[in-house]
Amino acid sequence: MTEHRPTALITGASRGLGRALTADLATDGWRVVVDARHGDELAAAVAGLPDVVSVPGDVADPVHRAELAETVDDLGGLDVLVLNASLLGPSPQPQLADYPLDVLERVLRVNVLAPLGLVQALRGLLRPGARILAITSDAGAEPMDGWGGYGTSKAALEFLGSVLAVENPQWRVLVVDPGDMRTVMHQEAFPDEDISDRPEPETVVPALRVLVDGDHPSGRYRAADLTPAVTS
Numbered sequence: 001m002t003e004h005r006p007t008a009l010i011t012g013a014s015r016g017l018g019r020a021l022t023a024d025l026a027t028d029g030w031r032v033v034v035d036a037r038h039g040d041e042l043a044a045a046v047a048g049l050p051d052v053v054s055v056p057g058d059v060a061d062p063v064h065r066a067e068l069a070e071t072v073d074d075l076g077g078l079d080v081l082v083l084n085a086s087l088l089g090p091s092p093q094p095q096l097a098d099y100p101l102d103v104l105e106r107v108l109r110v111n112v113l114a115p116l117g118l119v120q121a122l123r124g125l126l127r128p129g130a131r132i133l134a135i136t137s138d139a140g141a142e143p144m145d146g147w148g149g150y151g152t153s154k155a156a157l158e159f160l161g162s163v164l165a166v167e168n169p170q171w172r173v174l175v176v177d178p179g180d181m182r183t184v185m186h187q188e189a190f191p192d193e194d195i196s197d198r199p200e201p202e203t204v205v206p207a208l209r210v211l212v213d214g215d216h217p218s219g220r221y222r223a224a225d226l227t228p229a230v231t232s
Contacts (some may be wrong), residue, residue: 012085
């Protein structure tokens, strides 16, 4: 009998946390399907990694989501789905009273509708006990001045995850707040601020592996609260 090879799909894998988790899983023997909007950046991010299948495209595009599902089907199913791709919106972040509604619609489409659309496209390919990690933010759990647009999208993603968990007990739906990180998106959110004191995304990966490899029930988790602890 052929030994089962764990398989993950990670969206937004060209940089930041998605890139770091992809590298960790791939070097640990996983097969990993990845996507990102910019194919050249995605190719550079996964260059040299074993058993990584790149499917560049916009996760908000239903045609692209169908391509991801077809790729997963060819691999025989999915153990872990990481809903990591996000759109920040304007930089610096405007207050809601000034937020362009067409831009907010795009943020919601990428951060809320696209993750649900991907789960719908993959539901027949998610193995029993599959982990769905929805990457959120503290802005989705508490009101913050200037973060209304992005925070609204993450709050919606969190509620979406909680309902998916109730409706699908065969999966573990894990909403994860990774905390502040030294990423391009974080710098875009604070364009005039030095963020060099923030931890690198790689330091958050051990906390994600606790959820990927363990038996935590569906729910919301802060990476800083998981063991091993996230360090800078």
